[in-house]
Amino acid sequence: MHDPGAALPHVVILGGGFGGLWATRALSRASVRVTLVDCANHHLFQPLLYQVAAASLSGPDISAPLRHVVRKQRNVTVWMEAVSSIDVGARRVLTDTQGIDYDYLIVATGSTHAYFGNDGWEPFAPGLKTMDDALAIRRRILFAFEAAEREPDPLRRSEWLSFVIVGAGPTGVELAGTLAEMAHDTLPREFRRARPRDASIHLVEAGSRVLTAMPDALSTVARRKLERMHVQVHCNTRVTDIDATGVQVGDARIAARTVLWAAGVAASPLGAQLGAQCDRAGRVHVAPDLSLPGHPEVLVIGDLAHVEQDGKQVPGMAPAAKQMGAHAGKVIRARIAARAPPPFRYRDFGSLASISRSSAVVAVRGWRISGVAGWLFWLFVHIFFLISFRNRLAVMLNWGWSYLTGQRSARIIVGRDERK
Amino acid sequence: MHDPGAALPHVVILGGGFGGLWATRALSRASVRVTLVDCANHHLFQPLLYQVAAASLSGPDISAPLRHVVRKQRNVTVWMEAVSSIDVGARRVLTDTQGIDYDYLIVATGSTHAYFGNDGWEPFAPGLKTMDDALAIRRRILFAFEAAEREPDPLRRSEWLSFVIVGAGPTGVELAGTLAEMAHDTLPREFRRARPRDASIHLVEAGSRVLTAMPDALSTVARRKLERMHVQVHCNTRVTDIDATGVQVGDARIAARTVLWAAGVAASPLGAQLGAQCDRAGRVHVAPDLSLPGHPEVLVIGDLAHVEQDGKQVPGMAPAAKQMGAHAGKVIRARIAARAPPPFRYRDFGSLASISRSSAVVAVRGWRISGVAGWLFWLFVHIFFLISFRNRLAVMLNWGWSYLTGQRSARIIVGRDERK
Numbered sequence: 001m002h003d004p005g006a007a008l009p010h011v012v013i014l015g016g017g018f019g020g021l022w023a024t025r026a027l028s029r030a031s032v033r034v035t036l037v038d039c040a041n042h043h044l045f046q047p048l049l050y051q052v053a054a055a056s057l058s059g060p061d062i063s064a065p066l067r068h069v070v071r072k073q074r075n076v077t078v079w080m081e082a083v084s085s086i087d088v089g090a091r092r093v094l095t096d097t098q099g100i101d102y103d104y105l106i107v108a109t110g111s112t113h114a115y116f117g118n119d120g121w122e123p124f125a126p127g128l129k130t131m132d133d134a135l136a137i138r139r140r141i142l143f144a145f146e147a148a149e150r151e152p153d154p155l156r157r158s159e160w161l162s163f164v165i166v167g168a169g170p171t172g173v174e175l176a177g178t179l180a181e182m183a184h185d186t187l188p189r190e191f192r193r194a195r196p197r198d199a200s201i202h203l204v205e206a207g208s209r210v211l212t213a214m215p216d217a218l219s220t221v222a223r224r225k226l227e228r229m230h231v232q233v234h235c236n237t238r239v240t241d242i243d244a245t246g247v248q249v250g251d252a253r254i255a256a257r258t259v260l261w262a263a264g265v266a267a268s269p270l271g272a273q274l275g276a277q278c279d280r281a282g283r284v285h286v287a288p289d290l291s292l293p294g295h296p297e298v299l300v301i302g303d304l305a306h307v308e309q310d311g312k313q314v315p316g317m318a319p320a321a322k323q324m325g326a327h328a329g330k331v332i333r334a335r336i337a338a339r340a341p342p343p344f345r346y347r348d349f350g351s352l353a354s355i356s357r358s359s360a361v362v363a364v365r366g367w368r369i370s371g372v373a374g375w376l377f378w379l380f381v382h383i384f385f386l387i388s389f390r391n392r393l394a395v396m397l398n399w400g401w402s403y404l405t406g407q408r409s410a411r412i413i414v415g416r417d418e419r420k
Numbered sequence: 421m422h423d424p425g426a427a428l429p430h431v432v433i434l435g436g437g438f439g440g441l442w443a444t445r446a447l448s449r450a451s452v453r454v455t456l457v458d459c460a461n462h463h464l465f466q467p468l469l470y471q472v473a474a475a476s477l478s479g480p481d482i483s484a485p486l487r488h489v490v491r492k493q494r495n496v497t498v499w500m501e502a503v504s505s506i507d508v509g510a511r512r513v514l515t516d517t518q519g520i521d522y523d524y525l526i527v528a529t530g531s532t533h534a535y536f537g538n539d540g541w542e543p544f545a546p547g548l549k550t551m552d553d554a555l556a557i558r559r560r561i562l563f564a565f566e567a568a569e570r571e572p573d574p575l576r577r578s579e580w581l582s583f584v585i586v587g588a589g590p591t592g593v594e595l596a597g598t599l600a601e602m603a604h605d606t607l608p609r610e611f612r613r614a615r616p617r618d619a620s621i622h623l624v625e626a627g628s629r630v631l632t633a634m635p636d637a638l639s640t641v642a643r644r645k646l647e648r649m650h651v652q653v654h655c656n657t658r659v660t661d662i663d664a665t666g667v668q669v670g671d672a673r674i675a676a677r678t679v680l681w682a683a684g685v686a687a688s689p690l691g692a693q694l695g696a697q698c699d700r701a702g703r704v705h706v707a708p709d710l711s712l713p714g715h716p717e718v719l720v721i722g723d724l725a726h727v728e729q730d731g732k733q734v735p736g737m738a739p740a741a742k743q744m745g746a747h748a749g750k751v752i753r754a755r756i757a758a759r760a761p762p763p764f765r766y767r768d769f770g771s772l773a774s775i776s777r778s779s780a781v782v783a784v785r786g787w788r789i790s791g792v793a794g795w796l797f798w799l800f801v802h803i804f805f806l807i808s809f810r811n812r813l814a815v816m817l818n819w820g821w822s823y824l825t826g827q828r829s830a831r832i833i834v835g836r837d838e839r840k
Contacts, residue, residue: 041566042832058478060830067610068831077612080566080833097570131834146461146500150517190487192497394829397817409814410480411488412462413500414551415835 008033008075011332012093012102014083014270016043016066018321019108019302019328026329028073030336035100037093039082041065044131045386047318048395050171053128053137054178056402058410061394063131064387083109086273088295104297104335106328107270107284111303111316114266114281121242125259128171135414137260141179143417144258145187148194161199162256164247166239167263168205169213170353173222175260176203177355180229185357185406201231202254204247206238206263211361213315213351218361221370225355239263244419257419265316267304274298279306288343289331290324296335299328307344314346318385323347354378357403428453428495431752432513432522434503434690436463436486438741439528439722439748446749448493450756455520457513459502461485464551465806467738468815470591473548473557474598476822478830481814483551484807503529506693508715524717524755526748527690527704531723531736534686534701541662545679548591555834557680561599563837564678565607568614581619582676584667586659587683588625589633590773593642595680596623597775600649605777605826621651622674624667626658626683631781633735633771638781641790645775659683664839677839685736687724694718699726708763709751710744716755719748727764734766738805743767774798777823 009032013020016038027034042063051057067078081095086107093100113127126136141163148160163179165172179201187196203210203226209219210226210233223233234249241248246255267282276292277285283306284292290305292298301324303316314320323346331341350364352374360378362369369377379399386392398409429452433440436458447454462483471477487498501515506527513520533547546556561583568580583599585592599621607616623630623646629639630646630653643653654669661668666675687702696712697705703726704712710725712718721744723736734740743766751761770784772794780798782789789797799819806812818829 040833041562058480058830059834060478060832063832065610065831068827071610077569079570080563081570098572131832135834142461143500149497150499150501152518190485190491394814394817397814407488410478411485412480412483412551413460414479414555 009103009336010035010101011104011106012037012100013106013108014038014093015108015110015302016040016078017046017108017110017302018318019110019325020106021066021069022322022325023106023108023301023328024070024073024076024325026326027075027332030075030329030333032075032104032332032336034073034076036066036070036076036078037081037083037095037100038066038078039080040130041067041080042131043069043387045391046129048382048386049128049131049134050174050178052131052134052410053141053175054182055138055142055408055411056178057395057398059131059135061391061398062386064391069387083270086270088274088292088298091297102297104299104332106299106301106325106332107274107304108302108321108325109268109270109304111265111267111281113261114264115261116264118242121261124242124244125166125261127261128175138410139413139415139417140258140260141182142411142413143419145191145194145196147257147419149191151194157194158198158200159245159255160257161194161196162202162254162258163199164202164204164254164256164259166204166242166247166259166261168203168207168210168233168235169262170211170351172203172205172262173210173226173353173355175262176201176226176231177229180226180231181356181406182408184230186408186411202234202256203231204234204237204239204249204254206236208236210235211353214353214361214363215368218363218368218370222353222355222361225359229356265303271300271304274300289341290328290344291331291341299331301325301328307346309346315351317351319349320346352378352381429523429756430455430521431524431526432457432520433526433528434458434513435528435530435722436460436498437466437528437530437722438738439530439745440526441486441489442742442745443526443528443721443748444490444493444496444745446746447495447752450495450749450753452495452524452752452756454493454496456486456490456496456498457501457503457515457520458486458498459500460550461487461500462551463489463807465811466549468802468806469548469551469554470594470598472551472554472830473561473595474602475558475562475828475831476598477815477818479551479555481811481818482806484811489807503690506690508694508712508718511717522717524719524752526719526721526752527694527724528722528741528745529688529690529724531685531687531701533681534684535681536684538662541681544662544664545586545681547681548595558830559833559835559837560678560680561602562831562833563839565611565614565616567677567839569611571614577614578618578620579665579675580677581614581616582622582666582674582678583619584622584624584674584676584679586624586662586667586679586681588623588627588630588653588655589682590631590771592623592625592682593630593646593773593775595682596621596646596651597649600646600651601776601826602828604650606828606831622654622676623651624654624657624659624669624674626656628655630655631773634773634781634783635788638783638788638790642773642775642781645779649776685723691720691724694720709761710748710764711751711761719751721745721748727766729766735771737771739769740766772798772801
């Protein structure tokens, strides 16, 4: 096949999340061929994934086809494939259907949810990382209210109306808040036998407070707000078992048919194949320029990379992944030009979490914002960063609608729930 | 449980499609308790389902939660459940979890796609009736282009770029047209190795022309338009076998990795349990007032009912289902008032089918409209009948966007495609 670019160095990027996509963009003017490999066909705006799970947004609202996003960057080929292994010695990646040789490799396959050795909990407590996860959680939540409605026995009905969210990081807090709004604003008046307002929503956290990455004062604000929304917050509470009908927390038991997992992440298993030292969550310890120790041609970025700065670990968040992606592109450009690559330096812009339709907590630079002002800031940031113009418009329309009416635009169940 | 309505006659309606929903509405002021049972939680605007399959609309754009639609009708309870059997003698419906006794029953469970005794074709040629069907077809179409892109062998690549649609009724014609637009307008420039414009799209029809329910002249217009869009139309062509790599049509074979089934429907299997005479497609022969012969308390409506008028069968279309639903409500009100129920009379408003983003054929009353005027008429009718205001707005926004740009807002793959 005639391919004028075949002589150029071949950069293979695994993963089309924030890290992989920002790395791709950083190579747009480099004299390289880029192959971007992802097992999904779309980039996912993960910070809003919980809103898909909560039926406020539809999947396409927060995703864009990867090849559409990079269509104008002529040096990029996109392949939708699952990667099965990496051979750093042979400089070769194996996918389900082929082997791909590389000159430079950027591994940006992120993280998945982890159950700390209790993988048996997964069927009862799904986590939220991919679009399919979000649709499965949406199905479980909506199905639970439907099952409560047709359940004649009051005790079993209350089990269907009981929800436990394990983990009070941003995802857990956001899920708990939106679930409370669903029960109190969206669903009442539509049920005859079940009373959605009687739903009990439990947020269980092993640590001493919610949103541990946030300053103390904002944790307190978030907790108070959640409690005003009738979310029962249990801190210093460790889950010891999960099954189809509830959660065991030490000696106590919370009966609940629907349990959602927002507690732990583990790095993508591909990290372990790189032959480098990994931390307990499976993240790869990288050199200061983000390269794999002993393999300057391999860069590990995003949630998969363990990077420390000023004695603290760089968090697994979208801004960090974007910065690492852009840096990886810079490192490759430097190596091709035979310049020494610069070390990576993380710029911390802070963090934020939404609690309800009009409340969020924000810790950005020296600022601490909460309440409506925090929510407006949150809204602005999320709409601004949504990747394509079309999506921004659709999301704003959906939000405007649900803000005014309390309704949710995506309250449909797809696929089957096998519970009875 | 205290239930002030318990003494009222109990009307059970099976199916929340056009028939069931219009029947529910027709009983809004009747002194009855209504229970609406559907295995999905949403009403589906089926005439636009092909646009979900073609990634132009997202699922929530064309669906609304059933209990939201009927929330203000206080005499209705909605249960999301699959119905497993009907016992007309005992006046009882069995679902997966319970038995429901009725005084009046309206069966509106519609139809599903049928393979004329070749059920083995189903895994290779999915049909389009439910939201899950639409998402499965979307996945297959998008996956085929992705597989073509990464396929090094030109012969296999052309198989991935070959699509066969079996059946040239409205659904088949609409799928073929939108698929041609996807290949020619949406996807080019985004692929590097595969050439979406080289896709071959075959529309295979056993009858002598496309859109047989339409007047001859409009069939010809539709066929010419499709051919100008590079769709290969094969009339008088009967499919004799389908497997993973193509379709056998008599002695000839069309190699294609993606085959879609738009050829036949069969009535819901619940019809056969009613003990009445059914036609070949499983539709129930009903009395002139749509009741089950010998069971005036059971009404069969929509795609499940075989109704003849002026020597012609009433077609399985949304307007007919709505009219039958409204009529069923009227019959029950008459019976409760001890009046003789009127016979059902179908008002034929005609039919219409969209071919492309700016072309449709319309046969309404004496009118014959095609081209852009036909498309504007089609657009108006579909937006007008979309069930909730919010959906109309979202759909218009999506359509406006894709009309201007050729882009599609829902080009994301959810779930897995197991083909390699």
